[in-house]
Amino acid sequence: MNNIRIIGGGLAGCEAAWQAAERGLAVELYEMKPARFSPAHESVKLAELVCSNSLRSNAVDSAVGLLKEEMRRCNSLIIRAADNTSVPAGGALAVDRKKFADTVTKAILEHRNITVIRQEITELSPADVPVILATGPLTSEAMTESLVTLTGEKHLAFYDAIAPIVAADSLDLNIIYRKSRWDDDNPGDYLNCPMTEEQYTRFIDLLGSGD
Incomplete structure (x- = not known):
């Protein structure tokens, strides 16, 4: 069985892990929580939403809505979890944050071809298997420094926003x-x-x- 390594257990990392595992690859999914949290993360769950709980429009006559429908037809774990944990949001696809993360985490942990490794990866070093870097806008300082060294770029910026939750x-x-x-x-x-x-x-x- 061919192996693949994925760094980051957010939405992109979990989707990549799921798609690779469904195609018979042995997946190693690295997630730094709970050993280390970013300033925005609070839960040990995978696919934790720290920004808006809305995945934007669900209408197929919009680009983002059409992309979601294409992902549904490609057996997307993230979109299926979103559909199953959706909350009213007009024409948008919004989710219950906790139920969404619980659903994705359960699916990933139960997949026979996926091994979740709770360990922070601080640098990109040569590997004997394909590696997907999916650390997102909350990439750690150590990994950012590794990316700067690898790419030769001095100005790398990652931005994200935190949606306030009101009682x-x-x-x-x-x-x-x-x-x-x-x-x-x-x-x-x-x-x-x-x-x-x-x-x-x-x-x-x-x-x-x-x-």
Whole structure:
């Protein structure tokens, strides 16, 4: 059986591991958690979403929606998990973060051709098997330094955003209103919070200092 090594247990790494394993390859999937966490990660689960829980449009007449449909037809683990753990989001495919990560983690751990190794890889060194680097925008400093050495590039940048999670019982539903994202006829799945400029500025300040 041919081997392949994948570094990073996020969405891309898990999908790559799944597709390779389904084709009969012996997969070694390296994930640095729980030995080490990035500033944004909290869970030991694979495929942890730290940004938005939305995977964007599900409509096949959009590029991202068409890509999802193509992935469904290619037996995508990530899209199947997203479909099975989806939450209302209008025309978008959004997921329950915890259930999504649980679903992907379970599938990866139970696949007979995948071995998950909880170990941080800090450099890209010559290997006797194909290697997929899927560490994403939260690549560690050590791996970034290795990439700089390998590529000769001095300016490598990785960006990601963290979507704030707000407690539902802190929302005043007498002020907030439901509306669809694109103002169409679909039921409103998005909660909209009207604010003045002063209120918005204060909201941003409080958000930045929150837990």
